[in-house]
Amino acid sequence: MPLDYPVHERTLPNGLRVVVSPDPSVPNVTLNIWVGVGSRHEASGRTGFAHLFEHLMFQGSRGVASGEHFEALMAQGGRLNATTWFDRTNYFETVPKGALELALWLEADRHGHLLDAVNQANLDNQRDVVKEEKRQRYDNQPYGNALIDVYAAVFPEGHPYHHSTIGSMEDLDAASVEDVHAFFRLHYAPDNTVLTLCGDITPEHGFTLVERYLGSIEPHPQPRRGPVEPLPPLTAPVRVERREDVPNDRLHIAFRLPVDETEEFNAASLALDALGGLASSRLVRRLVRKEQTAFGAHATAWGFVDGVSLGFIVVDIASDAETDEVEVALLEELERFAVEGPTVAEMEAALAQAERSWLSMLASQEERADALSHYTLLHGDPRLVNTHLDRLRAITPEQVRAAAARWLRPESRAVVAYRADIESEEVA
Structure with a gap:
């Protein structure tokens, strides 16, 4: 309802x-x-x-x-x-x-x-x-x-x-x-x-x-450009390596996503939740709890309106783990999810978290006002705040799997890897 x-x-x-x-x-x-x-x-x-x-x-x-x-x-x-x-x-x-x-x-x-x-x-x-x-x-x-x-x-x-x-x-x-x-x-x-x-x-x-x-402020009619051409997923991995004085190695693995508030964006967002956006997500279960090669793993999707959105996974690498091996394990989970899709439990958990976050946000007068402005300016209809959850619940597990198979492939990733500067640590 x-x-x-x-x-x-x-x-x-x-x-x-x-x-x-x-x-x-x-x-x-x-x-x-x-x-x-x-x-x-x-x-x-x-x-x-x-x-x-x-x-x-x-x-x-x-x-x-x-x-x-x-x-x-x-x-x-x-x-x-x-x-x-x-x-x-x-x-x-x-x-x-x-x-x-x-x-x-x-x-x-x-x-x-x-x-x-x-x-x-x-x-x-x-x-x-x-x-x-x-x-x-x-x-x-x-x-x-x-x-x-x-x-x-x-x-x-x-x-x-x-x-x-x-x-x-x-x-x-x-x-x-x-x-x-x-x-x-x-x-x-x-x-x-x-x-x-x-x-x-x-x-x-x-x-x-x-x-x-x-009402008396003068309008300034300007030819405002429309969205740029949509971007497809990356066709080959992009990599940026940083060696700095940081507490531990950290991987940022990012992907292009579809435009905000489309069915495919919602499906990709749910896929990222199942992979790393929940306490029970696959990456948390494998990397943090089972293998203990990471201190933490988190995934999120940011919806944009100009032809593309952004999704990314952040993994904090344990001090005794090999960063490259952790990345290989993460990519294995991406491949597996693109084939299998979410389980019933993962789908329920991702939807439950999305619903809890949305209702909690709207319960705040300030955040509700922000959401109303958001939907009016970027999507042309403030009433979308009342129907967002219905659109999300209509997403099927197969749509989630298909979105992951298209947008969250290993070859479509951009990696920003921060590696702890060992020499700086030894000097300290």
């Missing part, structure tokens, strides 16, 4: 898509905004711009001083943040319902009039913040650049998903204020944005407030 979260949708004259999902269980409202710009929209030589704007959007606008967006809402008991991903940039805040108009006014000021405050000093300041973030999260963390290597290995040069959201520091250094202004004008427009209200508010009141505060 489908879920029945209430979903009301309206598009304002300026193109802003508004979704309201009433939930009177608590006296607050989550305001969630998805802008249709992520790292996949960046041009060569302009990488990192989407993430840079996640920072710049808190540095002031026409009527708001730098840092005041955070201060004003936190003073009302709100919580807020933002994230950048391949397919979008997301701004969100949860506030007592009496502070909703303040939140909407703040959003209107920065989405409509940010560039009044984007000057050389602000740009220089936030460039330095991004550089420090890269040092802390990527350069100075064990395996910190692994996923950057994965993206570059799985997706060809020039592909929208080839580079990470953090982007190139050289590109950011080369960016002028004019470059940054042009990027904002191209992507930050009401007709490229979804705003979701989830919480203690009626649909009509929500639509009225959003139109009052954001």
Whole structure:
């Protein structure tokens, strides 16, 4: 039986898509905004711009001083943040319902009039913040650049998903204020944005407030490109070897997958769960429990919308095990799964975990608002949140096997192998 979260949708004259999902269980409202710009929209030589704007959007606008967006809402008991991903940039805040108009006014000021405050000093300041973030999260963390290597290995040069959201520091250094202004004008427009209200508010009141505060923002109609051509599985293995001062050897084995929310993507996602996404998965049973050649094994699928998605398996190698032998064992399990498919127990466990995760996510007002924005912006229909599980349950074991046989073959893998630097360990 489908879920029945209430979903009301309206598009304002300026193109802003508004979704309201009433939930009177608590006296607050989550305001969630998805802008249709992520790292996949960046041009060569302009990488990192989407993430840079996640920072710049808190540095002031026409009527708001730098840092005041955070201060004003936190003073009302709100919580807020933002994230950048391949397919979008997301701004969100949860506030007592009496502070909703303040939140909407703040959003209107920065989405409509940010560039009044984007000057050389602000740009220089936030460039330095991004550089420090890269040092802390990527350069100075064990395996910190692994996923950057994965993206570059799985997706060809020039592909929208080839580079990470953090982007190139050289590109950011080369960016002028004019470059940054042009990027904002191209992507930050009401007709490229979804705003979701989830919480203690009626649909009509929500639509009225959003139109009052954001309805006057001018649209910037732009020819927005469609998805690139779909990528097939890799035809031959790709390998990247890193020798660094890391705690243990680690294998990242990645695959191209079909586009998000298709039957074949859902089937491939369930296959990865059965292989390594559960405590009872095949790789966990063999490598971690039986052979004890790995400390841990985990598999996941990330759904993208631009012609391809990504799936990967991460294995932490035990100190007394041979990394290459562990990889051979993993490939044997891939081959076996492509022939046999999931057992009844594996299929039930994968579906049960997916259902538990989905229901737990929707139970959170903030995460439900995020899902509504996601489905509206990337798939054109917020009501898909209510039918996702039904589509997943309709996947058959044979579809799971077939997806694994097509997308998760050993010859279609990209391997990023981090090997512990023995000399560094001996010196230490």
